Amino acid sequence: MTYLWLLLSNLCLVLVSSSVYDGYKELELATKSRSAVENFRFAELARNDSFHGLYNKRGLGASARSTEETFAKLLDTIGISYRLVNGDVGLTLGREIPYEGGLSTERYYTHSEINQYLEDLAKRFPTRVFIKAAGKSYEGRWMKTITITNGDQRTNKNVIFIDGGIHAREWIAPAAALYAISELVENFVAYHELLLDYDWVVLPVVNPDGYEYTQLSPDTRLWRKTRQPSSAECIGSDPNRNFDFHWNEGGSSSDPCSDTYGGPQALSEPEVVVLRDLLHTFSGRGKMYLTLHSYGNLILYPWGWTPDLPETVDDLHEVATAGSEAIYAATGTKYEIGSSTNVLYVAAGASDDYAFHAGFPISFTMELPAGGPNDFDPPPSAIDSIVKETWVGIVAMAHKVVEKYPLE
Incomplete structure (x- = not known):
């Protein structure tokens, strides 16, 4: 099983923040197919203005103007399942700042x-x-x-x-x-x-x-x-x-x-x-x-x-x-x-x-x-x-x- 981690920001919401991860969602992606990973990297959705991806050693960080529903359909089409790990990464990171x-x-x-x-x-x-x-x-x-x-x-x-x-x-x-x-x-x-x-x-x-x-x-x-x-x-x-x-x-x-x-x-x-x-x-x-x-x-x-x-x-x-x-x-x-x-x-x-x-x-x-x-x-x-x-x-x-x- 191949796993990726995804940060997805659904910008159909109005999210303006001092934190670059305010409102981002963390997803765990899973697939048995290496080709699915490549398909995900080069999917049309990742090539146009509605989706911008950045692939690195840890996985994929993404900022999406498309809805989460559209993104879910893409994953289903190319054979990748996912689960929500964190509903607001920015909030989590902020809460890790110690009270002083x-x-x-x-x-x-x-x-x-x-x-x-x-x-x-x-x-x-x-x-x-x-x-x-x-x-x-x-x-x-x-x-x-x-x-x-x-x-x-x-x-x-x-x-x-x-x-x-x-x-x-x-x-x-x-x-x-x-x-x-x-x-x-x-x-x-x-x-x-x-x-x-x-x-x-x-x-x-x-x-x-x-x-x-x-x-x-x-x-x-x-x-x-x-x-x-x-x-x-x-x-x-x-x-x-x-x-x-x-x-x-x-x-x-x-x-x-x-x-x-x-x-x-x-x-x-x-x-x-x-x-x-x-x-x-x-x-x-x-x-x-x-x-x-x-x-x-x-x-x-x-x-x-x-x-x-x-x-x-x-x-x-x-x-x-x-x-x-x-x-x-x-x-x-x-x-x-x-x-x-x-x-x-x-x-x-x-x-x-x-x-x-x-x-x-x-x-x-x-x-x-x-x-x-x-x-x-x-x-x-x-x-x-x-x-x-x-x-x-x-x-x-x-x-x-x-x-x-x-x-x-």
């Missing part, structure tokens, strides 16, 4: 690296940054929050709470939460007004087990749920359908194998219990809850369990509008705003409804822009623009919240 303190917007980070970054910030800024180990996930990972203050040691300030990564596959959400943290801490002077009477609390990854699982291989990349077994055959529940407010009243599945399985009962997922308890910690102080998701370019407010609107919908709409208009002015990206049920779909048992019910007067789900072949996986090259754009919207909404809800 400080995060960039050039790659996605593991949950342990994220926690280490939070701890590093607390060591560097001990009067302004505080870490709390809020609880553990099903698989025993610590869920840590970072509280960002201006260092004046005043207690009982109002609170803006942000989280990300409730759904495992939405990597851009933790990335956006981390960028918000870095701006508030390391660029403090620019945002000092937002920290006068407000503390910011951020939980970057609500679903660390699922988040880590999505990073194992291309086969697990689109995993959405937690990792606690939900039945004899299936694993995980949708944590954003598991809160005990109108749980199981729409938008969730009773099938344990479904991506939207709401769990065997409300609060069955330990990660959801941790987040619920955190939200109650800020009773009376919490003024804005923002949960980051992808994708859709949406700022959604309650309710998710009914098409009815809250009595304070005008306040919700005003703050959401501030965010959407700021983003549009800065980048031209349009965000749609409205209630979850009316703009998107029914989603009972979600965290934004729960936070609003628990006393946060402003509560949003922010669906960030799509990216990558499955819309849930913007390439590393897109992280910087998305998180910076998102931060523009968050800052505008925060200013409106500070104006509307001054410290009493």
Whole structure:
């Protein structure tokens, strides 16, 4: 059996990267025929502008403008089989860069690296940054929050709470939460007004087990749920359908194998219990809850369990509008705003409804822009623009919240 290794970039996707291997796929080719190898080298597809090959001692590196389907047909025609070894070589290479303190917007980070970054910030800024180990996930990972203050040691300030990564596959959400943290801490002077009477609390990854699982291989990349077994055959529940407010009243599945399985009962997922308890910690102080998701370019407010609107919908709409208009002015990206049920779909048992019910007067789900072949996986090259754009919207909404809800 003769083997070749192939790096294939399917440029029917928009892939722009500082890494030459961003978005490339690694394939293992196999054939029993030497002539098939020669046929592959000199196939017409390799001679025209739709396919460019570079043959070397290790195998063939290729950049293809043709679709993967076209390429697969070529291999079949000349008698070569293949299997996918790596779905994103650039991402893998990027993750092999060791964490040495400080995060960039050039790659996605593991949950342990994220926690280490939070701890590093607390060591560097001990009067302004505080870490709390809020609880553990099903698989025993610590869920840590970072509280960002201006260092004046005043207690009982109002609170803006942000989280990300409730759904495992939405990597851009933790990335956006981390960028918000870095701006508030390391660029403090620019945002000092937002920290006068407000503390910011951020939980970057609500679903660390699922988040880590999505990073194992291309086969697990689109995993959405937690990792606690939900039945004899299936694993995980949708944590954003598991809160005990109108749980199981729409938008969730009773099938344990479904991506939207709401769990065997409300609060069955330990990660959801941790987040619920955190939200109650800020009773009376919490003024804005923002949960980051992808994708859709949406700022959604309650309710998710009914098409009815809250009595304070005008306040919700005003703050959401501030965010959407700021983003549009800065980048031209349009965000749609409205209630979850009316703009998107029914989603009972979600965290934004729960936070609003628990006393946060402003509560949003922010669906960030799509990216990558499955819309849930913007390439590393897109992280910087998305998180910076998102931060523009968050800052505008925060200013409106500070104006509307001054410290009493």
